[in-house]
Amino acid sequence: MSRSAVLELFTQIDGLPFGAAERALIDRAIALAEEADDGVLAYEARLRLTASAKMTGDTDAMLASFGWCLGMHDSDPALYPLRVGELDLLWQFKWMAGTLGASPLFPRAEIDAVLEEMETRYRRAGVGLSGVLQARFDDAVDNLDEAAADSARAALRREPRDEYSHCDACVRSEDAAYLASVGREAEALARFDEIVDQNLSCGEEPETALSRALLPWLRAGEFETAKAAHLRSYRLARPRADTIGIIANHLVFCAVTGNEARGLMLLERHIGWLAHDSLNARAHFAALRSFGVLLDAVVRSGHAEATVRGADSDELVPFFGAHDGEWTAAELAVASWAAAERLAHAFDERNGNDRHMRRVAESRALADEHFDVPIQGEGFLPSIPTVVEADPVDAPGWLVRARELLGMGVYGDSAAAARRGLEAGVPARADRIRSSLYAALIQALISAGELDEAAARQVDRIVVLREMGWDDQADVEVVLGLIMLGTAADDDTHVLEMTLQAADARDANSETRADLALTLGSVHLQEGRAEEALALVRRAVELLEKTPDSPAWPSALMFLAHALARTDELPDAAEALDRLLEFELDRAFRATAQHLRAQLAGAGGDIDTGLTAAESALALWTRLGHRSGMVDAAVLSASLLRDAARYDEAVTRWRLAVREAELAERPDVDGLRFGLGRLLVQAGQAEAAADVLADVYAAEIDSEAKPGARAETLFWLGQAHRQGDDGAAAYGAWSRAIELYTEAGDPIGATHAGIALGGLLFSYDDEESVSVFEAALSSARSAGDELQLLVEALHSLGRARCRFGDEAGLVELDEVLAIARAEEADWLVADVTDSKARALQQLDRLAEAVPVALSAADGYAASDDTVAAGLAELLAARMLVTLNNGEAAVAIYRGAIERLAEVPQARVSATLELGDTLEQLGRPAEAAQARATIDG
Structure with missing residues (x-):
């Protein structure tokens, strides 16, 4: 091992975000350094390990690594200095008291000793005490000691900031959280607002502060602010298992805002994180209380029997205790409160007070608070009861069972059922039952790949056929063997x-x-x-x-x-x-037939018939307990509902499909989740869509999905963010999508994403949109025979160029016009002509723009788009006014007003402008008469 190998690992580590990949490289660097007996490199590697473990919630590793580094420094301060580059042992000391205080296993005296030692080392090193005072303040707040917190806060505010001070975002976040906890919510909100207004951030901010501010904002009636904060904070926190404390705040938000179904979904997604860091009992305490608050709300909403998936994990037994089968919401609520109270007792016993038990009571009291802040896209799914059917009592019954199991793809059970039927005996003159049982048995064996056994059973069937007098069938099966039965x-x-x-x-x-x-x-x-x-x-x-x-x-x-x-x-x-x-x-055959009937009806545009058939198939598969069949029927039903523009119902059906696919462990579950996310975008449920698609993208990263698949997910994730007015997130998603589409050699996808990204920038009046549209047009030209895509790219680029003063954009618009005329696309001709008129206006070529706008109006009118025609005329009239040709504008205004009769806002604006124009022409009576029509 050479030093250069470890140093190269350090370079790679420092270029990665905190996480599994970074941690693997750190572990490798430590191993190589120890193998070479190089203490200096091992020290540097472990300084990195301490920081990584802190940021990923690995408390055991953090404490062990910090202790080792502290010992090495004390053994030889010159060889193992306090600071190595950006890594600083004194800075890492700031984490220690809070880490010990987070577990009641560590006695109060040990925490106090750490704080004293920290101050001693800071003074010895000659650095400022801001970091020490912040640690004392945080410790007092975390352990609910209000008097100590007030004293530490006052001292901290007197101490000048120094290189060991918390960043601005963290200082405000901690201070605001304390103020909110002691009932000073107005002051807390002022601090939270500073974080938002100044766009402050760091490794754990603003997501921590935004989650802490949720209840104060709700109580202050700032519902939209709270909703936006919930969505943003959750999106930032959701990828990291060490953010369980932040997730807890979001569960409470869902509980008190009527979003119990969304809260249950988040709980199921993150409940496993409870076991991520065994020593962070403070986070466990917050999480367990939030579980209780949310699950009580779920129970009150009428869903006490809703199952909580993931709660039965073996890793969670230390928290909730052993349980037979899945937990219901009602059961887990009780277990969560009990676990929270156990931790409260442990903390209070350690701290010598009852403040943590009081915090439990405060959490329970949230049941009396409610704020109406709906978030679309979530809803409780129906519980599917476990199917337990009595065994058949005769051969015909076993034949039906065998066929149903065969239709469900359960081949071993189907074969077993057929054998039971043969063993049951066949009524007199019912040889057809025997032959059919053998046929079902053979088909099941073939499907299971047991061809030798199937051939042996066919010999038995042929004997039965001859006994029945069906020699023709027997002769054919003798000649063809298993060909007639499935091969x-x-x-x-x-x-x-x-x-x-x-x-x-x-x-x-x-x-x-x-x-x-x-x-x-x-x-x-x-x-x-x-x-x-x-x-x-x-x-x-x-x-x-x-x-x-x-x-x-x-x-x-x-x-x-x-x-x-x-x-x-x-x-x-x-x-x-x-x-x-x-x-x-049999039910499986009927369900299959109904499924095909639904597909045919949908293809023929008969949505109602299709839905009836799809729902019938879903009901049959549900009674049979066949999850895969339920998935397919639910997706079909959702697709038909989408075609009927019944989006909320479609979303519920698709969610059902995803849930059953997860339970069935179908390999296409990520594809189904992607379909749900896309449907949510189409349904206008942006927040839910972004959640689902973010999960899909994370799964695709983990599974190293192909670039094209990841690009498609990001394209729709960008659509969700754009729909939710999160332009920054949309920009990031579409930018990365373009890169992945290009990597996948998909110019069509790259063009779509480029047009979306360019449109986003254009809406923000950002000139960068031009270069993005140029790249999209280049992709469109390389996409082959994709005329519609080419038209869209040309149209977008032409408009953008002209918007920013480049007359070259008129060339693109003229190219679109030529294509539209060649294709006899009359409405498109009118639309691009309208764009050209507006482009000429932006280029200050008004005299040319007026006749072009009027031509667009005529084209729209000929295509029966009356409103667009009126808007084009309104554009022409306004330009004529600017050109001091009010007389000509008057007639055009009148025509526009007539066409805009069904668009009140535009009609009123046009009428007021007509009045102003008539006034300027010295025709006050006509002006008054025009304005009077507004009230009429």
């Missing part, structure tokens, strides 16, 4: 055709020939030969007409519906399914 593939096409021809030649049983036709048709359908499949399935249906009681009818009609759908004969496919649903079907 048919493209390679089997020829032998199936030959067997079907032979069966026709000897006029074999019609059901046997129908079975052959269906098997051959299924192969064609699998291989994409829909026309060939349809001909065979129709022939099978014709053959089955001779035996109307044949059990093959449901399969035949299902195949027919699929084949008709593949050949775009949707009405006929729907008719086949309607006929199928008249049969007595």
Whole structure:
């Protein structure tokens, strides 16, 4: 090992944010330094470890590392100095008292000794005492000693700031939190406002301060401020497990603002963090109280039986105790309060007072506070009861069970059910039941990959077929083996055709020939030969007409519906399914048929029929307890609801799909979460969308998803942030999306993201939008035959150039006009003409702009867009007024007012301007008459 290797690791460490990757490099650096017996490098590495452990909530590692470094410094201060570059042992001393005080395991005397030693070392080093006084203040506040806190605060305010003072953000945050805790909320809010107004920040700010200010802002009636702070603070805090204390404040916010469902979702997301830092009992105390406050609110909202996912983790047993199965909200509320009270007793016993128990009482009293601050996008999902069905009592019942399990993909259980049916005995003259049980057993074995066992059971089935007198079917299965029961593939096409021809030649049983036709048709359908499949399935249906009681009818009609759908004969496919649903079907088969019926109805624009069918499928899969089927049906229902613009219902259904996919551990769960996030954006529920999509992006980072997938998630995350008026977050998301789309070689995605980012900047009147639009146009030109995208990029760039005084933008607008005219896109011609008129206005070429605006108005009118025509005329009239041509403007104003009749604000503005123009022309009577129409 060379020093250079460790120094290179230091460079990498210092360039990374605190977290797992950074910690892994620190551990590597320590190992290499110790391997080389280089104490100086080991000292530097552990100074980094102390800081990293502090920022990631690893208290054990922080205390051990700090103690080791302190010992090394004391052993040789020259070799192991207090400060190494930006790393400072005295600065790290500021964390020690608070760390010990956070656990009742450390006695009060030990905390006081640390504070005394800290002051001694600061004085010995000749540095200011601001850091010491801040540590004393924080210790008093954290341990609820109001008298000591007041004294320390006064001393701190007298002490000049120095290099060991907290940053401005932290000083104000700690001070504001103290003032709020002692009821001085007006002063606290002034401090919190300073943090926001001055945009103060550091490693843990402003998210800490914003979360602390939530209740004071709510109590002061500043609801929108509190809501915005909640959303921003939570977004900043959510990636780090050491922020459980901040999360606690957000859970309380949700509880007292009527957002119990959102709070429960956040609790489920972060409950595991309770076990992240075993020594930070202060954070545990805050979290447990917040759990109690939130869960009590959930119970009061009527959802006492809602399950709290994640609460049954083994890591949480030390907090809540052992529990059989999932915790309900009501049960966990009781356990949370009990755990909080245990910690309160421990802290109070250590501190010699009852202040922590009083804090528990204060938290319980929050049940009496409520503020109406709704956040869209959350809602309680229905509880799905565990399905427990009695075993069938006879062979027909076991046949139904086997088929349902087969339809659910539970092949081992399906085979077991079929065997139970065969063991149960078959009623007299019910050989068809026996043959069907063998068929179900064989199909389950094939699906499970147990082909040898399946072949052996087919021998048994053939014996039954001959006993039934079905020699034709038996002969075919002897020749084709398992092909007839589930293994048919493209390679089997020829032998199936030959067997079907032979069966026709000897006029074999019609059901046997129908079975052959269906098997051959299924192969064609699998291989994409829909026309060939349809001909065979129709022939099978014709053959089955001779035996109307044949059990093959449901399969035949299902195949027919699929084949008709593949050949775009949707009405006929729907008719086949309607006929199928008249049969007595097992629930899995019926659910599958209803699902296809819903898809066909949706494709045909019959949303109501589609929803009825999708909901029927969902109900059937729910009764069967088949989570994967529930997921697919819920997504289909959500998609249909979205198409019907019933967004809130669609979101609820999609959330149900995500929950069941998580419980089923489906591999596509992240894709479903992405779909939910995109739907939330479409539903206008920006805050919820940003939460969901941020989770998806984090999961994609962890799984090293492909750049294109991450780019798409960021594109929609940017849309959510933009919709939520968080321009900075949208800028970051779209900027990174463009990079990832480019890395993935996706010019279409890069163009979309570039247009979105450019539009954001343009809305802020930022000239950087021009360069962003230029890059988007370059991507659009390289995207191939994407005319609409090219038009959008050209239009955006042309408008932006002209807005910032560059006449070259007119070239892009003229190119769009040429494309629009070539495509005979009349409305687009009018729209771009309108943009050109406004561009000319911005370039101070008003005389040219007026006829262009009037041309746009004519184009809009011809396209039946009356409002846009009126606005274009209003633009022309205003420019004429600026050109001192009021006479011409009057007539145009009148036309604009008429067209803007349904847009009151624009109509009033135009009418007032007309009055002013008439007044200036010396026509006061007409001016008064025009203004009088406003009231009329």
